[in-house]
Amino acid sequence: MMKLARPKSIIWFERLIWMSFAFFLADGLVAIYEGSDEYWFFIIGETFVVFLIWYLIVVKTKEWVCWLYLILTGVSVALMVFEMAHAQSLLVYTNLSLAYIVSALAAAVFLFRADSVIWFAEQNRLGQS
Numbered sequence: 179m180m181k182l183a184r185p186k187s188i189i190w191f192e193r194l195i196w197m198s199f200a201f202f203l204a205d206g207l208v209a210i211y212e213g214s215d216e217y218w219f220f221i222i223g224e225t226f227v228v229f230l231i232w233y234l235i236v237v238k239t240k241e242w243v244c245w246l247y248l249i250l251t252g253v254s255v256a257l258m259v260f261e262m263a264h265a266q267s268l269l270v271y272t273n274l275s276l277a278y279i280v281s282a283l284a285a286a287v288f289l290f291r292a293d294s295v296i297w298f299a300e301q302n303r304l305g306q307s
Contacts, residue, residue, distance in 0.1 A: 188289075194282075194284050
């Protein structure tokens with residue numbers, strides 16, 4: 179069976195999900211530096227989840243994971259906004275959080291663009307999923 183080339187939207191999704199992951203890590207390290215030791219749990223969990231989501235979307239072309247990513251991103255953004263409201267070092271923490279929010283939401287948008295939707299449909303039709 180033939181595997182179709184990835185469309186530009188999926189390539190941009192990959193770039194943005196890894197960018198948002200980098201911002202999340204930096205944000206978590208700042209929080210740990212400021213004394214929030216429980217962030218190690220979030221960093222380990224986020225690492226596992228991001229790699230799994232990337233693998234299921236890009237490698238295995240599971241369309242339902244796009245919806246899961248959208249839900250998880252929404253929850254994560256809501257938590258990030260809540261944390262930004264209670265940040266101690268507002269400038270660095272807020273900038274990293276905003277960068278995470280923007281890149282994570284942009285990644286989600288690219289999953290639902292027309293070329294991505296067509297790609298998922300074709301992969302499912304060809305039995306590649």
